[in-house]
Amino acid sequence: MSIICDHVNYIYSSGTSDEIQALKDVSLQISDGEFIGLIGHTGSGKSTFVQHLNGLLKATSGHIYYNGADIYDSDFKMKDLRGKVGLVFQYPEHQLFEENVFKDVCFGPGNLGLSKSEIELRAYAALKDVGLGDDYFYVSPFDLSGGQKRRVAIAGVLAMKPEVLVLDEPTAGLDPEGRDEILGMVRRLHDENGITIILVSHSMEDVAYYADRIVVMDRGSILMNDTPKEVFKRYRELEEIGLAAPQVTYIMQRLQEKGLPVDASATTVAEAVQSVMRVFGR
Amino acid sequence: MIREITLGQYYQADSLLHKLDPRTKLVGTLTFIISLFLAKNVTAYAVATVFLVLMIGLSRVPISFIVKGMRAVVMIMMITVLFNLFLTPGITAVKIWRFQITYEGIRSAAYMAIRLTYLILGSSLMTLTTTPNNLTDGMESLMKPLRVFKVPVHEIAMMMSIALRFIPILLEETDKIMKAQQARGADFESGGLIKRAKNLVPLLVPLFVSAFRRANDLAMAMEARCYHGGEGRTKMKPLIYRKRDGAAYAVLVIYLALIVTAQKLGPL
Known part of the structure; x- marks a missing residue:
């Protein structure tokens, strides 16, 4: 069970004067059950890349294999892939359209050609997964708050029971509480339901805290692909492409420079606390 | 497309x-x-x-x-x-x-x-x-004589330039919503005429909502900059x-x- 991208290239408006190569020779393997953080400067090709994973964009050259099957084969069923690889876009609340929350969440599974009871069961489970209670089921999605709308939209994708869930900046424009709720929910989906997660984010803290592996993109190619610790060790390179390390990594660096024998590669606050405590012998 | x-x-x-x-x-x-x-x-x-x-x-x-x-x-x-x-x-x-x-x-x-x-x-x-802006400036200027007959020339020109400005934005929005619904398994390309028209609902509703939201934001932004119609309004780059x-x-x-x-x- 995996996604393999093999030398994927993508060119926008190919053949015209303003063609832009959005992806350059991207090769990446995503295994079952991983939690991957995808980071990169605005315009680095992150969003373009994730749209390839469920076949919304077709690579100009290169191949993508889902569980061993080439998704560009003529007999490959794209519709099944859309159900298997769930993609939550930026500001997903803008896609809501039904008269009530429950109906909107039913839209995704409804397109998969399932029975009515199965559709409703899935919608119910998805809404529970995102933490929306029964009180909200028959409310118009347009009457909800921003964070609630976003959760409904995510439930709309979850109801298709994807094996891989791709979230493109799911916390953009949310307050800290809303952000923690969404990311906590994503982690629960990963830990409890065993869904493979690909999280596109601009927050170094978030990817350091949640992801097992970080993929760094710059100008359409993959620059780094490693554990958070290894990636953020190279923070000087990250700064050159407009990114950074988590703030706590900087503090630890400074502490080390000042002569405190702490672990300078700590990427989360918890790790840093542990390391500092150890230095003071507690 | x-x-x-x-x-x-x-x-x-x-x-x-x-x-x-x-x-x-x-x-x-x-x-x-x-x-x-x-x-x-x-x-x-x-x-x-x-x-x-x-x-x-x-x-x-x-x-x-x-x-x-x-x-x-x-x-x-x-x-x-x-x-x-x-x-x-x-x-x-x-x-x-x-x-x-x-x-x-x-x-x-x-x-x-x-x-x-x-x-x-x-x-x-x-x-x-x-450019669309130049075009509406030109129209406004050519239609000026109509003001004698109480035609709101400036307002018409402003509406036109806003409409023109919004075409690429709404096209982009359409593209985005289309993809988001396709990610949820929506199909915009197959089926008969009636089915296709029905399939457009998940595209059109969010599009209208977004158009109204944008119009609201724009109106607010214009008022915040004291826009009050064409009366006494001068141009930064008058046509010569x-x-x-x-x-x-x-x-x-x-x-x-x-x-x-x-x-x-x-x-x-």
């Missing part, structure tokens, strides 16, 4: 046509359109063809780009041509079952096709060489006629004279 519609788009280039005052180009396009309806014989059409080819050359817009815009209107043109071809009474040229094609029909279908093509080419040449505009008007008068003469002379 949707982005490929080039009709009404602006093409950035540095040419004499781009530099002309938008009012000159508006009057020019109008003159050209009128001339197309005046022209009724081969000579007059030849004059119009020469003029159009010259203008396209002057604009420095690649021919391929202009032709691409035509693709959007091919359907309408085909229908018009077919109607003209089959429904014009006259002397029969070809007879297929119950339908007949007359010599007059062929003639009027050909003229209609040429007229429509030139009409679209001429007006798209204007939009290709004029230059020498080349005078020359352009002269060319227009000569062109119109040529068309009228060609019409009087008849086919050579």
Whole structure:
């Protein structure tokens, strides 16, 4: 069970004067059950890349294999892939359209050609997964708050029971509480339901805290692909492409420079606390 | 897909046509359109063809780009041509079952096709060489005399420029929502007419909601900057006629004279 991208290239408006190569020779393997953080400067090709994973964009050259099957084969069923690889876009609340929350969440599974009871069961489970209670089921999605709308939209994708869930900046424009709720929910989906997660984010803290592996993109190619610790060790390179390390990594660096024998590669606050405590012998 | 519609788009280039005052180009396009309806014989059409080819050359817009815009209107043109071809009474040229094609029909279908093509080419040449903002500025300025009759000229121009400005934004939005719904398994490409229309609901509802949201934001932003309509409003870059505009008007008068003469002379 995996996604393999093999030398994927993508060119926008190919053949015209303003063609832009959005992806350059991207090769990446995503295994079952991983939690991957995808980071990169605005315009680095992150969003373009994730749209390839469920076949919304077709690579100009290169191949993508889902569980061993080439998704560009003529007999490959794209519709099944859309159900298997769930993609939550930026500001997903803008896609809501039904008269009530429950109906909107039913839209995704409804397109998969399932029975009515199965559709409703899935919608119910998805809404529970995102933490929306029964009180909200028959409310118009347009009457909800921003964070609630976003959760409904995510439930709309979850109801298709994807094996891989791709979230493109799911916390953009949310307050800290809303952000923690969404990311906590994503982690629960990963830990409890065993869904493979690909999280596109601009927050170094978030990817350091949640992801097992970080993929760094710059100008359409993959620059780094490693554990958070290894990636953020190279923070000087990250700064050159407009990114950074988590703030706590900087503090630890400074502490080390000042002569405190702490672990300078700590990427989360918890790790840093542990390391500092150890230095003071507690 | 949707982005490929080039009709009404602006093409950035540095040419004499781009530099002309938008009012000159508006009057020019109008003159050209009128001339197309005046022209009724081969000579007059030849004059119009020469003029159009010259203008396209002057604009420095690649021919391929202009032709691409035509693709959007091919359907309408085909229908018009077919109607003209089959429904014009006259002397029969070809007879297929119950339908007949007359010599007059062929003639009027050909003229209609040429007229429509030139009409679209001429007006798209204007939009290709004029930014939407300039275009509405030009319209506002040309329509100013109508204010005597209480026509809200400034408001109309403002609405037009906002509408034009919103076309690319809404196209992009459409693309985004379409993809988001496709990610949820929506299908916009197959099925019969009724099914397809039904499938558009998940696209249209969010699109309308977003259009209203954007309109609301824009209205708020305009009020925050003290916009209060056209009264006493001045322009940062007022339109000024230059020498080349005078020359352009002269060319227009000569062109119109040529068309009228060609019409009087008849086919050579």
